[in-house]
Amino acid sequence: MSKGKLPKIIEFNRPSKYKPVKVLGGGACGQTVHIRDEDMNIDLVAKKYKPIVAKSDNPSIFFEFLARFRDEARILFRINHKNIVRVFNFYDYEEFDTSYIIMEYISGADILDYLNKYPMFVEKVFEQVIDAFAHLQENNVLHRDIRPANILVNDSGIVKVIDFGFGKLLENSIYEKDKSISLNWWCVPPEEISDGKYDAQTEVYFVGKLFQKAIEENNLSEFAYMRVLHSMCMYEKEKRPKDFAVLRRLILEGKFEELKFSDEEIEIYRNFSNEMGEVVASIYSGAKYNNDMEDIEEKLSSLYRSVMLESNIPDCSNLIRIFVFGGFRYYQRQYFDVKILKEFIELLRGLSNEKKSIVMANLYSRFDAAERVDPEISQDDEIPF
Template identity: 30%
Template sequence: MEGQILGNRYELIEKIGGGGMALVYKAKCSLLNRFVAVKILRQEFTNDQEFVKRFRIEAQSAASLSYPNIVSIYDVGQEGNIHYIVMEYIEGVTLKDYIAEKGALDWKEAVNIELQICSAIEHAHKKRIVHRDIKPHNILITKDGIVKVTDFGIARAVSSSTITMVGSTIGSVHYFSPEQARGGFTDEKSDLYSLGIALYEMVTGKVPFDGETPVAIALKHLQEMPEEPINIKGDLPKGVNSIIMKAIQKEQSNRYSTATELLNDLRMVLNDPSSVPSTKIDIDNSPTRRIQIVQPDKPIETVVKEPQVKEVPAKETQEEEIDDMKNKKKDRVTWILAIATSLLIIGIFVFIAFKFIGPSIMPPAKSDFVLENYEGKNIDDVKQALEGEGITVVVERKNDKSVEKDIIITQKPKEGTKIKPDPYNPVTFSVSNGPEMVKIPDLSKKTSREAQKILEDYNLIARVEDEFSDVITSGLVVRTEPGIDEEVSPGSSVTIYLSKGPEIIQTVVPNLIGLTRVQAQKALSDNKLTLGKVLPEDSANHVDKIVNQDPPPNTTVTERSAVNITLETVNTNTQIPNQGATPNGNHTPTPLKASEVSVSIPLENADSFGETVRVLIEMTPSDTKKSTVIMDGTVNKQDFPLAVKVPVPENGSTNIKVYVDNKPNSDMNVDYPGGR
């Protein structure tokens, strides 16, 4: 279905997941220009009215939930036989994949994740919605570590009378409750059981019940208690172990009654790992019943036995009965006197113990503690003071842009409340984490539009400025201010610096005429210019002077531009009188008698040049091998071919090289007339 557009705005990009009921696609919303997730009911269920009804119920129930730890629902629609829900797109991993990658999690990390899941479930329960399929596969963890609960696919209002599908049980076999396994009544406590199983898997790295078939696993949920997680992971606090074992009790009445109770215990253990929550089981809701023994080969029968009455033999005579009655009366008086005496003696000893011995060995009972108004104070100072009095402190943090970090916003109970030091009667403080901060993303090498869109998604204001860059292509982001990963509050301004490309700086070409090659290189370097082509090409004499340069002196050019130079050369028509040995013992070749030959110089690729061109002609006779420039100037293109007279040594040849606009254009050899 990739590429299909639903509702004239949601373009399906790729499939990213799926379950037994629906497929999930990543899509692009053309109206709001953002990525979304689209859940589409599987085609095999579109003709099943019961499945379509459940799919709509999912949308209605989930759309009513608005909470940071619950995936948001944006839209619901139908196009032909396609039923779909549009929801928030989360970039992250499932809790199941996270556990598979890291193995057993640190108990603090696991409890933090459980707190976020439980707070989401608490919000849903307050809306009278039971998830009924809590499992790590339905828990997403964003790149920022935020936990999101998704897939309220089998959630149903508690008031609904329908509990299961015909012939099937709702839920996932490794995580569902015993009542779900037997197709019984499910309520909020079923979600709490699944939360306990999920926490068990987080701290141990494995599920408590496993088997070869779903039926085998379901029977273990009904009949067995798993190995306690503290026996698998020895460093697990007892409090966390107690929370898990209470949450996964078989009887619903023995579990946590609400998600709020579970939240309170999780916070208490996270704050004080040594604390152990109450695991008291309510036996009043489990009255003693007569249980029939089930035998595979016999039907169940109700058996009621008549009570047996022991027969007492009658007395032989009335006198014997009277004697027995007298003896019993005497025995009863004796027993009463003995009991009274014993009680009196015990009472005396107890009085002496409490009066004289008790105060020396038993500390006096602590009196009630009266709470002050702690709002506006630092939590560390308040916590230290209260814990010194034996008061348990629970801290709930939240972002608040108007209150500094670590300052108490509210307290519960209020000022003036009398409480006794009791680990199960804590004081809860709402503490500021300061304003919610946003990390600056990496926008380097993105276009201005892309960068501004990303900052807008982060609720930040973009300001654009230009700057030169020798590295980043023009039009792309060089850097931001503040920089990558720096934290700022939402609504802050972020400056995006876009590349203008390398900075172009102008400079003036110096006058190189009369300088040697070495002197020219120094002058060019001082003006941030480079030496270009050197003519003649085979010139190696360091004392030769420059007779021409291109560009000319005092021309304005861009820094690092190249300047071409032409060095002075010896006229080949000049006779060299000394043909003997040079001081170093070498012989200088004597130029032979030369004949002038008229040569026609063509312009190769004439269409690639302008109306005027710069022409340099260099000749090299075969006898002296000394290159000479015979022409260096600007001519009109229409003057080609040029007629040039070239001296050719007797019985030899002369090589002609032509440069047009400083580029090689033609190369030819001219032979001595009349042959060699």
């Protein structure tokens, strides 16, 4: 070869032979299949572009989804992290209007199922998730679909973030939400979503809400990172950590202070939380939570004075309104013990501000488990609000 000249393009035309094992699932853009490469003796996943919309029915949507599918492959090729699914190859068949992404096969459970089974590993899982999203942020990638099914934990306890079908490469610090994308939020979205804004700070919120849900489901009151988790879940954007780099640095420096609750404090909180869970039927879309601790304590005390001679609260809507700003539905015939209300008020009075914040974060996580409905939905006779 002459000096300064590049070699000719070399073609590798050996076809890979993949053996299908089973279909794993599908979504708006494609179908995922567990496959096996017999020559390499490894299991893989093939994600095929197979949208729910046929090209003949809606060509514009078909090709828009195809472009998004190709973007997912580009994103995966940009990142290399032990806690993010690896991509091995991409096959683009333009003549057939389809593509394939070949990725690593992950044997494990979604993050909530894993933590339900192994709650003692919640801190290790949290640290890995923060590290993964910090890496995405460093590579200007937004995931945009943070939900339990998209964060897996394998049999060795290793986190794997998957499914970048809604992923976005950032060209600036704030991404204006694509109007063609409509996600079904699994929790109350933060304030910036209503303004069409979505950035790394928004992802901080959704990761926080995911772990808040896991902690509520497993009653993990001694989670070491509870204080920072509460800050991640703040509805108001300016109150949240600005990005995952900040969170990762604080974790590495060990600057989180563990706050422990006594068994008696935990029991009082759970009694109150369980009663609230039995009373609240659903919450209207757009309703917000009261984060003014002084206002909450004052209203709870006022309510208690008005019902202290009763055995049960006559009208539970008065209690729910202390916490929920907006519409809701509740079970009129469900009783709420006045004694439990009294004990909860006394609990709050004896807690530090940091512990009060944790109590409210857990309580609102319990509220998030209630169904979200639109005001126009017809109401049952038993539910007057």
